Amino acid sequence: MLGRLNHVAIVVPDLKAAAELYRSQLEAQVSAPLPLPDHGVTTVFVELPNSKIELLHPLGENSPVANFLANNPSGGMHHICYEVRDIDAAIEHLKSKGARVLGDGKPKTGAHNLPVVFLHPKDFCGTLIELEEVPAVPS
Secondary structure, three states, rough: OOOOOEEEEEOOOOOOHHHHHHHHHHEEEEEEOEEOOOOEEEEEEEEOOOEEEEEEEEEEEEEEEEOHHHHHHOOOOEEEEEEEEEEHHHHHHHHHHOOOEOOOOOOEEEEOOOEEEOOOOOHHHOEEEEEEEEOOOOO
């Protein structure tokens, strides 16, 4: 069911400073900030040869990562995102095995304009899991 690791998300207290750190010290290619009001975050992607790092910062008072940042003022790892080919099938499979899909259980559009869902961390060794549907690559 799982495809490749898409990204590891890190909540940061200062998005501009974090992006510059990755750009200047690690010499990484860093995207422009992208506000995602539906998710309550602003995101920046750090491109790696085999995956991405997503830097997250709260957007608005009701941001789901604001509480995370309040509890972890220096920031920290927030979630891991795995790719799936069919998100609806993945949701049904996981629910049949007792996993909890957060929110209303239906996919929402994520930062890459693709369907995403989040799985409860208590069901996955204390780690918040994001699943992102990616189209099949033609051979």
